[in-house]
Amino acid sequence: MKGAAPDTRAVRRALEEAVLEVLETMCFEFPVDEPFLGGPPEAGAVLAVARFDGSARGRLSVALAGQAAPRLAAAFLGLEEDQIGGPEVLAMASELANMLCGATLSRLEPRGRLRIATPEAGRGGAPCSGQDWLHFPLEQGAVAATLEWEEEA
Amino acid sequence: MPSRLMIVDDSPVMRAFVKRTVALSGFETSEILEASNGREALDRLRACPAAPPVDLILTDINMPVMDGEQFLSELKADPSLQAIPVVVVSTDSTENRVGALLRLGASDYVRKPFPPERLSEVLSGLLGPGSPAAEEF
Numbered sequence: 001m002k003g004a005a006p007d008t009r010a011v012r013r014a015l016e017e018a019v020l021e022v023l024e025t026m027c028f029e030f031p032v033d034e035p036f037l038g039g040p041p042e043a044g045a046v047l048a049v050a051r052f053d054g055s056a057r058g059r060l061s062v063a064l065a066g067q068a069a070p071r072l073a074a075a076f077l078g079l080e081e082d083q084i085g086g087p088e089v090l091a092m093a094s095e096l097a098n099m100l101c102g103a104t105l106s107r108l109e110p111r112g113r114l115r116i117a118t119p120e121a122g123r124g125g126a127p128c129s130g131q132d133w134l135h136f137p138l139e140q141g142a143v144a145a146t147l148e149w150e151e152e153a
Numbered sequence: 154m155p156s157r158l159m160i161v162d163d164s165p166v167m168r169a170f171v172k173r174t175v176a177l178s179g180f181e182t183s184e185i186l187e188a189s190n191g192r193e194a195l196d197r198l199r200a201c202p203a204a205p206p207v208d209l210i211l212t213d214i215n216m217p218v219m220d221g222e223q224f225l226s227e228l229k230a231d232p233s234l235q236a237i238p239v240v241v242v243s244t245d246s247t248e249n250r251v252g253a254l255l256r257l258g259a260s261d262y263v264r265k266p267f268p269p270e271r272l273s274e275v276l277s278g279l280l281g282p283g284s285p286a287a288e289e290f
Contacts, residue, residue: 025266026170077166078173091166098164098215099265102244106264113249116215118163 005056005149006108012037015134018103019145022096023136027075031136031143038135041065041144046089048097048121052105054114058149060101063133064093066141072096094119104147155183156280157203161194161212161224162242167265171211171242171272178273180280190216191224198234205237209280211263214243214250222254229258238279242267 006014016035023029041047041063051059064072067081073092074081097119105114133144158175160168168187175182186207188194198206210228214221221241229235238260241251246264254262261275 022266025268073166077169088166091164095164095166099244102246102264103266106244106246109247111248114245114247116244118215118217 005151010108011104011147011149012134014104014107015100015145015147017107018100019134019136019143021103022099023072023143026096026099027072029072029075029138032139033137035134035136037132038144040133041135041142044123045069045144046093046121046123048090048093048119050094050097050101050119051117052101052114053117055112056105056109056114056149058147060097060104060145060147062093062097062100062143062145064089064096064141064143068138068141068143069093071138071140072143090121093121097121100145155181156208157184157186157206158182159186159188159194159198159207159210161188161191161210161216161221163189163213163216165189167213174269174272175276177269178276180273180276191219191221191227193218194224195219195227195231195234198228198237199231204233206234207237209276210237210239211242212239214241214245214254222257225254225257225259240275240279242272 042065045063045065046069047063049059049061069089070081070084073084073088076092101116131146131148133146136143160171162168172185188197212221225239240261241254241259242263244265251262260279263271263275
C-alpha cells in the first residue's frame with residue numbers, strides 16, 4: 001500500500017532544503033532572494049522530470065529558466081559557460097532532477113523504499129497540472145521545482 | 154602509490170563531476186575507469202589482467218541494465234573481485250536501502266548531493282596512509 005501524501009508545508013520545506021543543498025554543494029550557486037511559491041515557469045525553460053515509485057509514487061519536476069541552465073552546468077562540470085552545449089545542459093538538468101528527487105524524498109520518507117527512474121529532460125512548457133512551483137531567483141535566471149504525489153487509486 | 158579507480162554511473166555528467174572532485178581532492182590516481190552500468194563494469198573488470206583490476210569502485214544504485222545492488226552482489230560473489238572496496242554514491246539514502254547495501258558488502262556510502270570534502274574523506278579512509286589497503290603494501 002502506498003503512503004499518504006505528506007502535508008504541503010512538509011513538502012515545501014523538504015523541497016526548499018533539497019534545492020538549496022544541491023545548488024550549494026554541487027553547483028556552488030546561492031539564490032539572490034527568498035524562494036516563493038508561484039505558477040509554472042516560463043515557456044522555453046529547460047525542464048527535467050524524475051518519476052519515483054515504491055512506498056510512494058509521484059514525480060519531481062525542475063525547470064531552469066534564463067541563463068540558469070548553462071551557468072549551473074558550467075559550475076557542475078568545472079567548465080566555462082561557452083564550453084557548454086545542449087547535451088551537457090540536458091544531462092545536467094536530468095542529474096539535478098535525480099538529486100533533488102532523492103534529497104527531497106529522503107527528508108519526507110526516510111524509511112521508505114523508493115526507486116527513482118532515469119529522469120527525462122527537454123525544452124518546453126511545464127505541465128499545467130495546477131501544482132504550485134517553488135521558485136528560486138538566481139543572479140542569472142531562476143530554478144523552479146515542484147513535487148507531485150500521486151494518490152493510490 | 155597512485156590508485157586506480159572505477160566510476161560506475163549512467164549519468165555522464167555525474168561521472169565527470171566525480172572525476173573532477175577526485176582530481177581536486179589531491180588524491181593521486183594513475184587511472185580512472187568508467188562504466189555506465191553494473192554489467193559493463195563487471196565486463197571491464199573481468200577483462201583486466203591486473204589483480205586487482207582497480208583499487209576502489211564508486212558506484213551509483215539506480216542504473217539501467219544492471220543496477221548497483223545487483224552489481225555489488227555479483228562483485229562480492231566473485232573471488233577475483235570481492236576484495237575491491239566499493240563506495241556507493243547515490244541519491245537514494247533511505248535507511249532501508251543504505252542498510253541493505255552495507256550488508257551486501259559496500260564499504261561506505263556517499264549521499265548525493267555531497268560536498269567535495271565528503272568524497273575526499275572516504276577515499277582517504279579507504280586508500281590513504283593507515284587504511285586497510287595501504288597496509289597491504
